[in-house]
Amino acid sequence: MKKDLPKVYANPIDKDIRNNDNIFYGKNEEPKLDRSVNIYEKINQIFASPHHVYKSNVLVKTKNGELKTTIVGKSGNFLLTLNGEKINMLDIVDITRL
Numbered sequence: 001m002k003k004d005l006p007k008v009y010a011n012p013i014d015k016d017i018r019n020n021d022n023i024f025y026g027k028n029e030e031p032k033l034d035r036s037v038n039i040y041e042k043i044n045q046i047f048a049s050p051h052h053v054y055k056s057n058v059l060v061k062t063k064n065g066e067l068k069t070t071i072v073g074k075s076g077n078f079l080l081t082l083n084g085e086k087i088n089m090l091d092i093v094d095i096t097r098l
Helices: 039-050
Strands: 056-062 068-073 080-081 087-089 092-097
Touching: 039 056, 039 092, 068 087, 087 092
Parallel strands: none
Antiparallel strands: 056 068, 056 092, 068 080, 080 087
């Protein structure tokens, strides 16, 4: 009781197949800000610290770069520096006390 399977037609491949080429995609966009660390809490901790009497030396990382400065206060959404600059708190990515 031997049954033969039906014959299957196999089309011969005459051309070069390139279906495994590497494809790379890059997108130029700004990195998203990670707000897992609350910047407002970090700023309040710096001002509430016993080391902050009148001014504090800090390293401020913003969207545009890093800045070493001395902060003396805050007004609205701005940090006030010793040399009269205003730093917008919405632009701050990270702040650390030096």
